Amino acid sequence: MSAQEVRALVARARTTGTRTDTGPQLAPPAAGSHFVVLVKPEVMTPDLAADAAAGAVRVLGGADVGVLRAAVVPAGDFARRGYLLLHYPRLHRLAADGPEALTSGARRELRSLMTTAGTGDVLGAYEAMTREAGLTPRDLDQRCRSAGVHKLGSGSYASVTGLNGAPVTVLNGFLPALAEGYTRAGDLVGLLECHSPREIDVLRSEVLGALHPAHAAPHSLRGALGALARSRGTALSEGRNAVHLSAGHLEGMFQAWRYFAAADGRGVGSTAFGKDLAERGVPQAATAALAADHNLTEDSGETFSPHGATEGLHREDALDRVRAWATGKGLGTT
Structure with a gap:
């Protein structure tokens, strides 16, 4: 897909005010990394969107990443349809439910932080928003x-900060x-559906760029889009x-699956990774159950995040890990 094609997609979305899409691929890639790049609203503003989307396609193309399909969605529609919640399920769950949503390892880290800070009150971000009159999401962030x-x-x-003058530990305080x-x-x-022969962990370290765009390498996605935003008077942040x-x-x-295949009425098994899981004997229902990233529980009682446990794993290792969860004993969801 060319930069010019994605520019045209942005123009149609701005004209219609609805999702525009380049249309389905005939089949997912058989190997390699199959993933999504999401270009966020802060650089998809009316004056930046076309250049930002085209710039992302150019950076990806220069990094041996092919864009298979693209869609552009009004940001408000993206949020109203639940895409934002589903894109970051654990971020939202922790912000809403507080410490009850933490895994065993995260609970230990929280206890250590609270011991060091000397605080006892822990709130999810949305509960924190209710504890001080006039507090805005930007203020809390x-x-x-x-x-x-x-x-x-x-x-x-977690952040140890103050609400109404009292110290409190806030979980995912940036989420509102x-x-x-x-x-x-x-x-x-x-939304860019992508494929590359390179591993995702390599792409994230070499192509995505540092979390703060101002510190990201110029040739990276965040570096290039951060520079574009600065050239138009918009300073991005971490x-x-x-x-x-x-x-x-x-x-x-x-x-x-969620942004592309599901919109065509296809199941998670139509994706490259989902197809390989099915070939390894993992039922599609067991695969789909992992989408919300609920905690899994080991025989020992330790809980963990399935999405987090597969971050950084090479493709074959990730396939083996998910197959073990689906076929192993003593695993449940919480």
């Missing part, structure tokens, strides 16, 4: 980032501001980092 964001585990972050970023009229979301690339083969499968 800024407080948490100023205090420091500590990674507890996959999709699980992130969600608010999908509410501005005229902004779009770009929280507004322009672009997401699937964190692993399992997450990539669900994103390719």
Whole structure:
């Protein structure tokens, strides 16, 4: 897919105010990495969207990544349809449910942080929003980032900050501001279904770029889109980092399915990774059950995130790991 084709897609989405799509592929790639790049609303504004989407396609093409299909969706529609919630299921669950959603390892990290900080109150981000009159999502985000964001585990972050003058540990305190970023009229979301012979962990380290666009390499996705935004007077930040690339083969499968194959009425088994799981004897229902990234429980009682446990794994290792979960004993969901 060319940069010019994706420019035309953006133009149609702006004209119609609805999702535009280049249409289904005949078959998913048989091997390699099959994943999604999401270009976020902060660089898909009315004056930046065409250049941002085209720039992403150019960077990917130069990194041995083919764009198989593209879609452009109004940002508000993306959020209203639940795509944002489903794109970051663990981020949202922790922000809404608080510490009950943490895995065993993340709970240990939280206890260590609280012991060091001397705090006892832990709130999910949305509960925190109710504890101080006039607190805005941006205020909470800024407080948490100023205090420091500590990674507890996959999709699980904590900040020791203050509410009404009292210290409190807030989980995923940036999430309300992130969600608010999908509410501005005229902004779009770009979705690129991608394939590469390169492993996803390599693409994330060499092509995605550092979390803060200002610190990302110029040839990376975040570096290129961050420079584009700055040239138009928009400064991005660590929280507004322009672009997401699937964190692993399992997450990539669900994103390719949800944004593209499902819209055509096809199941998760129509994706490359899903097809290989089926060939290894994993029922499609067992595969689909992992989409929401609910905790799995080992025989020992330890809980873990299936999406997090497959981040950084090479494709064959990820396939073996998911097959073991589906066929092993002593695993459940919580």
